[in-house]
Amino acid sequence: MQTYLVGGAVRDELLGQPAHDRDYVLVNATPSDIDRLLEAGYQQVGKDFPVFLSPQGEEYALARVERKTGSGHKGFSFAIEQVSLVDDLSRRDLTINAMARDLLTGELTDPYGGQHDLRAGILRHVSESFAEDPLRVFRVARFAARYPSFRLAVETREIMTQVTARGDLSQLSAERVWGETVKALAASAPRRYFEVLKDVGALQEWFPELEALDQVPQPAEHHPEGDAWIHTLMVLDQIQAGTTAEKLAALFHDIGKGLTPPEEWPRHVDHEITGGILLDEVRRRLRVPKEEFTLMRVVAEQHLRVHQVLAIRKPGRLLALLQAIRGTRVEQEAFFSSVLKVCQADARGRLGREATPYPPAAFLRGAREVLLGIRCSPEYAQLVASGVAGQDFAAELARLQIARLQQYMKSQAEPS
Structure with a gap:
């Protein structure tokens, strides 16, 4: 039996980056080899092919090849008998992920040009079997977000476009798409994920509300950067160091603009209301967790009111806004701060205003x-x-809050 380090760990090693996940492939394993693994405390997982988890949580898989037997990313059968390392690597998605290092000798196996593509900064699929798994469209887009200086190979873009045009993306589960999206949002340039999906036609299937923002004009005095799609990507750039929930709120804050009738362009009256309604469909389609969805909805519905808060003259309206963005509850400080962070990103996600005070x-x-x-x-x-x-207490508290806010607003209006 020969043991090889494979995939992302080899790629990251060649890039001089720390490897977070280390996966291994076992070649020429015999039944006695497998027995020794089990005796050493390895646990066998996976119903379709033998994969073993070491006591340290590292994954060891028998070398295997896939055969397409059905639709979607689950429609495969696997063969493990007399499979070579090169055959095993052929089933991987990108050339930069199809390299292996022998643990005994240190020798690098690179049958598909992964080192060349790493040096050249190219994301290239390994073989035509790439098209058999539609989830790989999202995986490649995620790698584009992780390595923003890498370009998509022309032939890889073409095969991704073909997979999308066939309608294969509809076979994917929400959980798999959501998983790739969350990983992409954590990458160094999350906007690239959505740009690549849009470029190959994949945005329409799972993110139609974002696709609808393309070529939708906005008032030039407020949005010199151009259409609502460009603005959305710039807002995402502004909150790159934020949480997953904050990035999702930034991404979907203006989706109501996609429903504005063209005759009303470039104004978007009540887009915060229609955006909040659209988010219900986004949540259903992507199975968005409650925590992320709550922030997305509050930001979509309240961001204009936050922007215009200095123009509020009635303390009751200010109290209502603070209640809506969780500003009246001690335990909701993190949520309140996230709302302000996304709103600030929205204000700065505009051409020439990237560093303006808020x-x-x-x-x-x-x-x-x-x-x-x-x-x-x-x-x-x-x-x-x-x-x-009860209600009497709440009413008296509200009167006290309004009185204090009135004093605060007066103090803020007075010249210092």
Whole structure:
């Protein structure tokens, strides 16, 4: 039996980057070899072919080749008898992932030109069997986000476009698409993921709300960068260091603009309302977790009000906004901060405004501190001691909050 380090670990090693996952292939393994693995504490997983997890959690798989037997990314059977290392590598997606290093000798096996493509910065599929697994369209887009300086090989772009045109992407599960998307959002240039999907026609199948933003004009005085699609990508760039939820909120904050009738362009009246409604379909299609979806919806529905908060004149309206963005609850500080972070990214995701100050954030943080400070005030203590409860208590608290916000707004309006 020969053991080889394969895939991403070899690629990352050649790039001088740390390898987070180390996977191995076993070639020429006999039944006695497998017995020794099990005796050493390895656990066999996988129903279709033998894969073993070491006590350290590393994956060892028997060399195998795939045969297409059905539709989708699950429609394969596997053969493991007398499979060579080169045959095993032939089933991989990209040449840069189809290299192996012998653990005993250190020799590198590179039958498909992975080293060349690493040096040249090319994402190239290994063989025509690439088209048999539609999930690879998303995987390649994810690698484009991870390595933004790499270009897509012309022939790989063509085969990805063909897979999309055949309708194969509809066979994928929401969980697999969501998994690739989350990984792409964590990459160094997440916008590339969506740019590649759009370029090969794949955005329409799983992200039609984003596709609909292309060529949708916006008021030039507010959006000198161009259409709503370009603006969306620029907002995503602005929040590159954010959480998955923040990046998703940035990505979908303006999807309501895709429903604006052309006769109303470039204005988009009530797009925050239609955007909130569209998000229900996004959640259903992609199975978006509740935590991420909640932030996406609040940002879509409230980002304009956050931008315009300095123009609010009535403290009751300010209180309503703070309640909507979770600014009145101590335990929701992280959520409140995320809303402001995405709104700031929205304001800066415009040509020439990438580093402009964002006063609404400081104003709303100050207003939140005023509200949270009420619980330490004598007035609040008196309210609690009065025995008022239920809706009456909520109404009295709201009056106290509005009075404090009125004082705060007045102090912010006075010249320093």
